[in-house]
Amino acid sequence: MSKYFISFSPGAYCGIFLLVLAAAATATAQNKFTISGTMKDKSNGETLIGASIYVKQSPSSGAVTNAYGFYSITLPQGSYTIEYSYIGYDKIVKELVLTSNLTANIELPVSSRVLDEVKIVDESRISTSRNFEMSVNKLDIKTIQKLPALMGEVDIVKSLQFLPGVSQVGEGSSGFNVRGGSVGQNLVLLDEAPVYNSSHMLGFFSVFNPDAVKDVKLYKGAIPSEYGGRISSVLDVRLKEGNSKKTEVDGGVGFIFSRLAVQGPLVKDKSSYLIAVRRSYIDGLSTLLTSNNFGLNFYDITLKTNYTLNQKNRLYLSGFFGRDNFGLSDDAKFNWGNKSGTLRWNTVLNSKLFANVSAVFSNYNYNLGFNQDENNKYSWSSAISNYVLKPDFSYFINSNSELKFGLESSYYQFNPSKTVGTTNGETVDSSQPKKYALEMAGYVSHHLKVGSKLEVQYGVRFSYFNYLGPGTAYTYNDTIAGRKRTAVAQRQYKNGQSIASYNNPEPRLSFKYQINDQASIKASFSHTAQYVHFISNTSASNPLNIWTPSTNNIKPAVGNQYTLGYFTDLGQRAEYEFSAETFYRNTTNEIDYINGAELLNNDRLEGDLLSGNGRAYGLELYLQKKKGLITGWVSYTLSRSELKVDGINNGKWYPTRFDQTHNLKVVASYTINPKWSTTADFAFTTGTPTTYPNQRYLSQGILIPYNTTNARNDARLTPYHRLDLSLRMEGKTLNKKGLARKNHDFWFFSIYNVYGRKNAFSTYFSQSTDRVTSYQPIQTQAHRVSIIGSMVPSVSYNFKF
Secondary structure, eight states: GGGGGGGGGGGHHHHHHHHHHHHHTTTTTTEEEEEEEEEETTTTTOBOOOEEEEEEGGGGGOOOOOTSSSSEEEEEEEEEEEEEOOBBOOOEEEEEEEEEEEEOOOOOOOSSOOOTTTOOOOOSSTTTTTSSSHHHHHOOOHHTTTTTOGOOOHHHHHHHSSTTTTTTTSTTOOOOEETTOOOEEEEEEEETEOOOOEEEEEGGSSSSTTTTTEEEEEEEESSSOOOOOOOSSEEEEEOOOOOSSSSSEEEESSSEEEEEEEEEEEEEEEEEEHHHHHHHOOOHHHHHHHOOOEEEEEEEEEEEEEEEEETTTTEEEEEEEEEEEEEEETTTEEEEEEEEEEEEEEEOOOEEEEEEEEEEEEEEEEEEEEEEEEEEEEEEEEEEEEEEEEEEEEEETTOOOOOOEEEEEEEEEEEEEEEEEEEEEEEEEEOOOOOEEEEEEEEEEEEEEEEETTTEEEEEEEEEEEEEEEEEEEOOOOSTTTTTTOEEEEEEEEEEEEEEEEEEEEEEEEEEESSSEEEEEEEEEEEHHHOOOOOSSSSSOOTEEEEEOOOOOSSSSEEEEEEEEEEESSSSTEEEEEEEEEHHHHHHEEEEEEETOOOOTOOOOOGHHHHHEEEEEEEEEEEEESSEEEEEEEEEEEEEEEEOOOGGGGGSSSEEEOOSSSSEEEEEHHHHHHHSEEEEEEEEEEEEOOOOOEEEEEEEEEEEOOOSSOOOOEEEEEEEEEEEEEEEEEEOOOOOTBBSSEEEEEEEEEEEEETTOOOOOOEEEEOOOOOTTTTTOOOOEEEEOOSSSEEEEEEEEEOOO
């Protein structure tokens, strides 16, 4: 694979190293020294992401730890008071005399105060108005565990949908939509490994086990230069490293599935492990309650281990394996699943230079099969595999200047269709050949504090994509826009030969201006490119949708996003946070489909695809109450998401399937007493667009509805709204002897869809079954499909020891 590196533009490499040298030259001020180290949780040895370091004598010189818990501060020679803090932990204050470079590794103790995870936020937390990031959302796992959930099982992706700018087409649809983008335009990472389907059970649960997750961060805009390959958002999920102090067991038993997580030291304070498993049992219940062989189950296993080589070097190895199985009977089944692995090496090259090198494997595959007997059966499968090598570097020039740079190489293997059918003992193999591609990138980003009020981050990512042989490249004819194209020529390519290649510079820019101690204005611009495409023409994504590379006929999607926001703290104790963000996205080479497009097992798929422009724009309002007995937030998004494709809707702009004009979410938690707490959430969204027939015709007595205007998504479903409630009961804190229990447990009661709203997922029309007399027209009937149309109560028991 190394021979492909030569084809990457050397200008990107030269630019990166010149910038590094230039930055290093600015950092040679005399009599300055660096304090660096790693911050960890004292109770389990977990590194702390985003922990704060405050310098009393120089407040503007503070820092936060990076994604691996590392920090670095450069200060003039002298004596300093350094304060280390993190949400939910006791502060540590150190008096340091700086006459040379120092290493200060800090372990923060969990706060000894009795704090409710959601009720109170530690005063040390950096407020949104002072934090540099914008269009970024984080939800603490403990907060997620408070939210009401379907069948009582908390879920990371579902919880994110209560934040502004995040939505879903409806219950039973996979994935999530961000700021008018499609599901396939989100880069989802699990410990740096791409996840191509983030859902279990047809979209009701995500693949992320909350017992194994350490940090969740969603970038809706202002996407940093180190991320690439998608044009809508980045969901970065980081796994726990494992308790290096003692063995710990977490778990829960609910209506849908049970889960168990075990973590502990392999070598105390040096190496640890984490094993987390989940398994649903709907299939077992259906076998007991029904006579058919209907089955639907999922399971997943999350693994991680790490080893500290020495004070400056640490290795991590993590893996995930999950699968869903769905069967209507013994003869009709399909299944799908992800598997991934990440090997990481963290190294502190010196007090200012930190490096992380990751080697990643990811695979998503899905299978569909029908088996009448040995002489009559059918099987179809598809898959995408990804191999990634990514070295990243952080150079802390001084307390006001940080440089990030790195490279990324990603090799893809697509298996569009492996199809074998047997009829009356005769087997036909109509499988399609595999496709291959190489994506490479280099990036550099500089974060600079200019005085006490202005912060700027600017950078660029250079990306290159090469669609490789062996394979066949087709040339298609020109036809009436919106009609199926046919192949008129083809050319064969050998192994490793370039079929089509693309490259894009992807500049990124963001800034923050601090108006005063409570308020700031932030703005950003991101230019992004996406070379792999998610192919789906259904009303909502499902496990059988396919991924395909950019080819000689499919160009990469390219997008620009502009954001502007106002952020402020409110209240005497800054117990409220308020933000207002506006955004505008425009994209080119967005994929849509001709009417009646065939996606599965179609070796001329490109002839059914259309390409056009997209735009999305909106306003996001967010108000959060962080402290007190009652906490929660209100988020409201006013937005539009539209496409303009020649051949669809008469060439005019039309709403995307996931366009929602109004999106209102309310979450409120009340701590009744130390034993009882309750949470309620409410969601209201505009009905999603759909297309209805405006005419009909009869064929041999069968009524067939159709649309004559070439319209697309010109109508809407009824509005969606839902109320959920939950009640949490903490277990006993003292044993019979009056001593504190080592174990912690709680019961979680919830009601999903309290008032039994039958929200429409889709509407279809069919011929009425009523008998009609001669010469009377045949009537049609409209059918509204609701995935969940009733109240769903549940209870689960959770424990930790």
